[in-house]
Amino acid sequence: MSETAKSKSNGLESIATVGDYIAASGRNPRLRRNTHHYISDMLDHFGPDVVFEGIFGLEDQIKNVVLFFHAHGTSLERRLLLFVGPQGAGKSYMVDKIKKHLDLYSHTEVGALWGVIGCPFHQHPFDLIPHTQRDQIKEKMGIRWFPEAIPCPVCEQKIRKHGSWDAVPVERIHISTTGKCGLAKHTPTDLRREDITNFLGNINFSKLKKIGSTYDPESFDFEGKIIWANRGLLDWTEIFKSRRQLLGLLLELIQSKRIDMANFPTVHVDEIVLGHTNFPEYQVFVNEEIMEPLRGRIFKIEFPYGLDVDNEKHIYRKFIERTDHLTGQTKHVSEDTLSFVSTYAVKTRRETKGMNGLSPRFFQDVMSVAYTQAEECIDIETVSTAILKMFDHKSHKDLNVDKMKEIFEKTKEEFFHERVETFINRIIPTNKQFTDYGQKFYRNYLDAVARNVRGDKLSPTEEGLIQEVEDLLVAKEKISPKGKAAFESVLVERYEELEKMPYDKNEQLGVVINEVVFNHVKNFLRLSNKTKRIDEQSREVQKILRDCLIKDYGYCKHCSQVLFKVLGEHI
Ligand SMILES: [Zn+2]
Numbered sequence: 001m002s003e004t005a006k007s008k009s010n011g012l013e014s015i016a017t018v019g020d021y022i023a024a025s026g027r028n029p030r031l032r033r034n035t036h037h038y039i040s041d042m043l044d045h046f047g048p049d050v051v052f053e054g055i056f057g058l059e060d061q062i063k064n065v066v067l068f069f070h071a072h073g074t075s076l077e078r079r080l081l082l083f084v085g086p087q088g089a090g091k092s093y094m095v096d097k098i099k100k101h102l103d104l105y106s107h108t109e110v111g112a113l114w115g116v117i118g119c120p121f122h123q124h125p126f127d128l129i130p131h132t133q134r135d136q137i138k139e140k141m142g143i144r145w146f147p148e149a150i151p152c153p154v155c156e157q158k159i160r161k162h163g164s165w166d167a168v169p170v171e172r173i174h175i176s177t178t179g180k181c182g183l184a185k186h187t188p189t190d191l192r193r194e195d196i197t198n199f200l201g202n203i204n205f206s207k208l209k210k211i212g213s214t215y216d217p218e219s220f221d222f223e224g225k226i227i228w229a230n231r232g233l234l235d236w237t238e239i240f241k242s243r244r245q246l247l248g249l250l251l252e253l254i255q256s257k258r259i260d261m262a263n264f265p266t267v268h269v270d271e272i273v274l275g276h277t278n279f280p281e282y283q284v285f286v287n288e289e290i291m292e293p294l295r296g297r298i299f300k301i302e303f304p305y306g307l308d309v310d311n312e313k314h315i316y317r318k319f320i321e322r323t324d325h326l327t328g329q330t331k332h333v334s335e336d337t338l339s340f341v342s343t344y345a346v347k348t349r350r351e352t353k354g355m356n357g358l359s360p361r362f363f364q365d366v367m368s369v370a371y372t373q374a375e376e377c378i379d380i381e382t383v384s385t386a387i388l389k390m391f392d393h394k395s396h397k398d399l400n401v402d403k404m405k406e407i408f409e410k411t412k413e414e415f416f417h418e419r420v421e422t423f424i425n426r427i428i429p430t431n432k433q434f435t436d437y438g439q440k441f442y443r444n445y446l447d448a449v450a451r452n453v454r455g456d457k458l459s460p461t462e463e464g465l466i467q468e469v470e471d472l473l474v475a476k477e478k479i480s481p482k483g484k485a486a487f488e489s490v491l492v493e494r495y496e497e498l499e500k501m502p503y504d505k506n507e508q509l510g511v512v513i514n515e516v517v518f519n520h521v522k523n524f525l526r527l528s529n530k531t532k533r534i535d536e537q538s539r540e541v542q543k544i545l546r547d548c549l550i551k552d553y554g555y556c557k558h559c560s561q562v563l564f565k566v567l568g569e570h571i
């Protein structure tokens, strides 16, 4: 069914006056929603996954926002929704998502809203019901409405003009920032210019001349953020930077759903105020005695920077997937690279428990630069370069850049150290290819020894092999320098038995061969840093390591090559 057809069947298209609206609301409970309820329904209509699409790592915050709105009809309707967190933690992004979807929702059938035509507050039609008739209408229609709700001065005029409150015309309204309907944003940039008139409008002096009375709504411009935001959301950034006088206004707005206008009776408003602030400013506010009444009327959601490495990884992975999708490319990133960036991000924040450090925005830009500069892979070198580059491209207030760089160097050291440890303790002892490699080496050694004891002429490779093993045996004091010949003859005597044995079961040789294998890995890594041409032994080691990184650690050929190179610098 098309939207118009649906409207018709609900009789919504015939709503032309407050009276019509009240009649229609008897059939359609959606028309009885207040703003809190309306936003809650908007979130349910699209679903939080859609509304907050593209926001990663803020699952708890999203849950709490949804909870806040789901609590319509409770005390939370009279609370300031406050986002507290450092710059770039995703607060504004989240508010923008809510605003955008409120706009979209108001264009849907189920999100249809009506307001009094010509009312600067686009007041809800229920606001015009006289208090003397409320009980009667409530009984008849089951309508529950704000006891504070009254017509604004402009609506009062309309009631007089139309002869009756229920004859006042209404129209469908759409939530829109540019239309100054249901959305407004305030940022206290210049406190000297931040005036109550920004919120509540002002006398229009040219009209005043004609009209003569400041008490006539005709001589007043009802233009201001609180007025525009009625029926929706007032987005107030850096809220505690605002003048204290305005916070008094805010208190009245959220606790009584009313505002005092200088020359007019108190006006009723129904809007959600969503404030943002950072921790230091919040702390100052909390300690101010005069703020006591407001303090008790806050529903606070904290937005610290992420402190969970896995969560960070998830954010960056999602970011790359999204960029892939948007740019139509596919760039590779290994788990390890993501771990590295995430570990660094978390380390810069840990000391302050997420109140300071490098922001998600910083890392989003790091990943953007790395993505752009990467040919096929966002490898460990590309991200490292991007991180350092980003320090030059950002201005950092309240941030010790030298310290951040120091943490970076440390994270890098630790990361490389850990990777080498992984090779030694995890990959080399358990990887089948490496045990085969060790076994082959062990046998070659035994063969070389046998030939040596027989008195055959040895190749330089065989001589090197014997020396490599026996120097280590001496260093580990398993044999004495003079005992080499005796040791070799014992090996030859037991050749048949030893040759069949897994090398690591050999009491004397097992440890030594493991170390030989590790030394080969080290040699290979050192070489990878210096040259592209490597010897056959190193090529074999390279192949084993690479296969393992690809199979078990999400690397590709290119990324493993980069890792070998950087590890070579650190080994
Ligand atoms: Zn009005």
Ligand SMILES: [Zn+2]
Pocket: 332, 333, 334, 376, 377, 378, 379, 555, 556, 557, 558, 559, 560
């Ligand atoms: Zn790769």
